[in-house]
Amino acid sequence: MLALVDCNNFFVSCEKVFNPKLEGQPVVVLSNNDGVIVARSKEAKALGIPMGAPRFQCDDLLKKYQVVVLSSNFSLYSDMSQRVMQTIQSLGYDFEVYSVDEAFLSFEGDKKEQARFLSQAQEVREVILQWTGIPVSIGIAQTKTLCKAANYFAKQGDGKHVVLIAEEVRKEYLERLGLQEVWGIGSKSCERLKKKGIFTAWDLSACSDQFLRKELSVVGLRIAMELRGIPCLHVEEVRAPRKSISTARSFVQPLFLLDEIQAELARYTGRVCEDLRSEKSLASCISVWYEAKDAVVSANKAYDMRSSILQEPTASTSELISQAKALFTILYKGGLKYKKVGVLLSDLVPEEGFQQDLFSAPALSQERKKEAKKAKVMQVIDQLNAEFGAQTIRFAAEAVKSRCKRELCAWDELPIVSV
DNA sequence: TCTGGGGTCCTAGGACCC
DNA sequence: TCTGGGGTCCTAGGACCC
DSSP: OEEEEEETTHHHHHHHHHOGGGTTSOEEEEOGGGOBEEEEOHHHHHTTOOTTOBGGGGHHHHHHTTOEEEEOOHHHHHHHHHHHHHHHHHTTOOEEEEETTEEEEEOOSOTTOHHHHHHHHHHHHHHHHHHHOOOEEEEEESSHHHHHHHHHHHTSSSSOOEEEOOGGGHHHHHHHSBGGGSTTOOHHHHHHHHHTTOOBHHHHHTSOHHHHHHHHHHHHHHHHHHHTTOOOSOOOSSOOOOSEEEEEEEEEEEEOOHHHHHHHHHHHHHHHHHHHHHTTEEEEEEEEEEEEESTTTTTSOSEEEEEEEEEEEEOOHHHHHHHHHHHHHHHOOTTOEEEEEEEEEEEEEESTTOOOOGGGGGGHHHHHHHHHHHHHHHHHHHHHHHHHOTTSSOOTTSOSSOOOOOTTOOGGGSOOOOO
């Protein structure tokens, strides 16, 4: 059997751990630039505040019910996520970290041992709550997609927290699960299928394979199989290396000047490179892109991107910053109002034993030495930043301050503990 | 009038997830 | 006036090869 552990209202729960006064209050957490609502406490959900809604659209509701509105603190959430995952690990389960707030666990044993699975799940829940302060819900079933469904029911606020969908009750649950709640069925597919008379998870699972293949490709077929209790997705204990790493930000006010935008890009490049090195990967390709306002008026593109393939894969911040700046220089059009820019590293290869370019081999020893030297410098920078805090050492090209709006952080008030 | 068949690789765009 | 950020997978179509 599989189990899906899903943290309840994760970002809000993290905030509550450090500010217990928030308990019982309607709380929302905002995205970067305080733009949209990305997490809600159960009290905020009850007020009808929608997920993913632009904040300004909810201003009236937020004010009326005195909702506590917080800017996001992603480094905190990622730290708390690690604590939750470490707790699961210490309990000795085979598991897959699926997202910042979810993990799939394998429960050994015969599928008939329902009572045992339920009590195991209860224990997992209690230990996580006690050790980290984060409440979780757990869905247990034969397949990942059914676990997701079970988890949905576990979250329905009847104080259950743990739900097991056994074969005998599968139909009953799936008939109660709306199509839009099925994992992998998004709004587009949902609309299309409803027109064809498919409204519940059960309806979907009962469609012919041929129909599913045609309407939703192999993806839809897989979902239906999983809903029927036939596993198509397995628990991946070892995380596959990432295929791309990117950073992009929108600005509160559009930027115009080449220098300013390049400094931003350099900062993002610094970040992605740090990520890249912590993955122990090298990038073979770098891309830079922008989104602009009023581009139509100026007859320029509202979105554009340039990429360059690197001669040798690298994780050197200095090299990638100069590549990023060069790419943006090509893209840059004076007078455009840039509202967002981003950097993307792709074609990532493992740091160890990457395929070397046959034709560059003669020059390799020299190049190799240079590369090794650069890698050493990067390593020292990463160590210093890890020890003394992010951006203790950075490249001169990188913009110093974030241009993001985050007005609703109360973290400066936290006391500092000296050990 | 009749114009093969089988394959790979790349890219852009769509859809989805958290 | 103000609408986030970071990913993955799949498909279709074009170019190209033998």
